[in-house]
Amino acid sequence: DHSAPPSSELLEIAIEVARDAAATAYRMRVEGVSVAATKSTATDVVTAADRAVERQITKALRRLRPADAVLGEEYGMAERGTQPPARVRWIVDPIDGTVNYLYGLAHCAVSIAAEVDGEVVAGVVRNIHTGEEWTATVGGGAWRAGQRLRCSTESDLAQALVVTGFGYDPRRRAHQARVVAELIAHVRDIRRLGAAAVDLCLVAEGRADAYYEKGLAAWDQAAGALVAAEAGLRIGGLKGLAPGPDMVVAAPPALFDPLHDHLARLDAAGGP
Ligand code: IPD
Ligand code: CA
Ligand code: CA
Numbered sequence: 621d622h623s624a625p626p627s628s629e630l631l632e633i634a635i636e637v638a639r640d641a642a643a644t645a646y647r648m649r650v651e652g653v654s655v656a657a658t659k660s661t662a663t664d665v666v667t668a669a670d671r672a673v674e675r676q677i678t679k680a681l682r683r684l685r686p687a688d689a690v691l692g693e694e695y696g697m698a699e700r701g702t703q704p705p706a707r708v709r710w711i712v713d714p715i716d717g718t719v720n721y722l723y724g725l726a727h728c729a730v731s732i733a734a735e736v737d738g739e740v741v742a743g744v745v746r747n748i749h750t751g752e753e754w755t756a757t758v759g760g761g762a763w764r765a766g767q768r769l770r771c772s773t774e775s776d777l778a779q780a781l782v783v784t785g786f787g788y789d790p791r792r793r794a795h796q797a798r799v800v801a802e803l804i805a806h807v808r809d810i811r812r813l814g815a816a817a818v819d820l821c822l823v824a825e826g827r828a829d830a831y832y833e834k835g836l837a838a839w840d841q842a843a844g845a846l847v848a849a850e851a852g853l854r855i856g857g858l859k860g861l862a863p864g865p866d867m868v869v870a871a872p873p874a875l876f877d878p879l880h881d882h883l884a885r886l887d888a889a890g891g892p
């Protein structure tokens with residue numbers, strides 16, 4: 621059977637799996653976590669919890685949806701049994717905001733998205749510490765605690781609270797710092813909160829006006845970007861490109877072009 625299940629069904633699975641995963645992450649944090657290894661740079665760390673939580677999520681998805689593909693940050697594409705190629709792919713960030721998690725800062729989350737034929741159709745982001753849980757299905761709106769989410773209606777960039785993040789590569793950070801240094805004169809203020817998935821969800825409910833970041837991977841943004849889009853934000857990359865590793869901008873429609881234009885100008889001004 622090659623039919624894909626409705627997005628609501630995929631969302632229910634994502635929520636169930638994310639709740640158990642967040643509980644594991646919380647328990648491991650209480651028991652005490654430390655750096656297990658470094659990845660791309662000395663500050664790009666992974667803890668035992670990142671790995672254990674991803675294994676738990678993959679195992680649960682395998683049990684509930686054996687024919688689907690799973691892409692996670694720590695283990696990449698999980699092995700699948702017999703083909704045909706999967707129509708459903710799960711995109712998993714077991715702990716988004718690992719550095720916050722390590723330091724005990726309550727801004728980190730489990731992020732699980734479901735893609736059907738390459739399009740993200742359902743996603744959940746669950747804060748490990750607060751239990752805040754943002755969900756969305758394509759066309760079905762974005763939700764938290766039974767409330768439908770609407771993004772900010774701010775239309776003046778000078779009044780906008782903008783959230784951003786930085787990657788782990790020091791050379792890229794120098795460029796990202798130059799962009800922030802320029803942009804800060806044109807906006808209300810800038811926040812660097814430390815978990816891209818949660819950042820996108822906060823913007824979805826108007827707890828900040830807009831978000832941008834360069835260097836995101838699929839798992840950082842798959843669920844959060846759907847939540848943001850379903851809350852009315854316009855999501856894009858630079859110069860008409862799709863959002864991706866090069867840039868993700870999420871802004872209320874009236875703010876998108878002004879913010880984008882600053883970012884495009886500053887990005888063109890150089891840097892890796
Ligand atoms: C990171 C966080 C951070 C963002 C980085 C991501 P991780 O993900 O989302 O806020 O600025 O670009 O890599 O490593 O904590 O899952
Ligand atoms: Ca992440
Ligand atoms: Ca992560």
Ligand code: CA
Nearest residue numbers: 664665693718
């Ligand atoms: Ca990471």
